[in-house]
Amino acid sequence: MRWLIEPQAFTNPKVYHENFKIALQDQGHLYALWNDECWDRGLPDFHEEKVLFHGSLGNAARITRECPTWTPGAYCNVTTLAFSHWASAVGDNLLNLNHRILPANELVANPQVTLKALGSPDRVFVRPDSPLKEFSGRLLPADGLTLAALDHGFYFEDETLPVMVSPAQNIGKEWRFVVVNQEVVTGSAYNPATHERIPDGFNGAALKFAVQVAQEIESPEPVYVMDVCITQGGFKVIEFNPFSGASLYGCDLLPLVKAIGELLG
Numbered sequence: 001m002r003w004l005i006e007p008q009a010f011t012n013p014k015v016y017h018e019n020f021k022i023a024l025q026d027q028g029h030l031y032a033l034w035n036d037e038c039w040d041r042g043l044p045d046f047h048e049e050k051v052l053f054h055g056s057l058g059n060a061a062r063i064t065r066e067c068p069t070w071t072p073g074a075y076c077n078v079t080t081l082a083f084s085h086w087a088s089a090v091g092d093n094l095l096n097l098n099h100r101i102l103p104a105n106e107l108v109a110n111p112q113v114t115l116k117a118l119g120s121p122d123r124v125f126v127r128p129d130s131p132l133k134e135f136s137g138r139l140l141p142a143d144g145l146t147l148a149a150l151d152h153g154f155y156f157e158d159e160t161l162p163v164m165v166s167p168a169q170n171i172g173k174e175w176r177f178v179v180v181n182q183e184v185v186t187g188s189a190y191n192p193a194t195h196e197r198i199p200d201g202f203n204g205a206a207l208k209f210a211v212q213v214a215q216e217i218e219s220p221e222p223v224y225v226m227d228v229c230i231t232q233g234g235f236k237v238i239e240f241n242p243f244s245g246a247s248l249y250g251c252d253l254l255p256l257v258k259a260i261g262e263l264l265g
Contacts, residue, residue: 004051004055006059010055023256043067056245060242063244075242077221078242082130082131083164100165101165111142119167123140124166135151175189176226177225179225186255189249195249205235206230223260227241
């Protein structure tokens with residue numbers, strides 16, 4: 001199979017490129033570097049060859065939309081990876097169990113209605129329902145819910161964009177795991193503030209929790225990313241993300257590349 005990788009989409013692109021190159025060569029996979037000029041040059045027809053993109057979220061979504069003959073092309077299903085699609089399946093393992101989903105303009109027009117339904121918290125967490133991250137999830141004071149605070153007009157224009165709002169919570173360490181065919185194949189702790197990897201062995205209670213969740217639910221996509229955190233109430237699922245547009249932090253790439261190769265045959 002062939003991979004299309006976009007190093008510039010991630011922190012430290014040289015290290016990203018070299019790490020992927022080593023893993024792909026070990027498994028005998030081909031790869032090509034991707035940048036936005038690829039759209040202008042004309043995209044190749046890969047015929048019967050398996051091809052998979054990994055890079056920016058925007059390009060992953062565009063490949064999913066505009067390259068239907070590529071197999072699989074990209075793992076970036078915006079429908080099944082929407083928060084509203086999978087949240088109920090996670091049940092009590094969900095971090096933002098107490099939440100509401102509504103259009104952004106409705107939230108900011110009368111925030112007290114939503115806040116009262118959530119228990120009148122002083123601070124809330126707001127994120128897009130979509131996995132395309134039209135704006136980054138953020139903590140806001142209850143009296144600071146405005147479209148401007150959500151970066152409307154800068155990152156997105158649609159005032160009716162569905163958003164998820166939930167009471168703010170204190171969370172501890174966070175992990176990112178990659179799930180392939182319902183199996184957790186690699187993972188890494190990370191710093192959510194800096195988006196940098198934290199050395200952490202691929203073992204322990206967080207991994208056990210992720211494995212349990214992955215096996216108990218219907219996968220939103222054959223390959224996806226699961227973010228997990230530790231709270232006073234135990235381990236919780238933060239969110240699921242499209243694999244083709246997700247940073248892999250300190251994940252071991254060799255078992256990942258091997259598992260995807262086996263999945264695609």
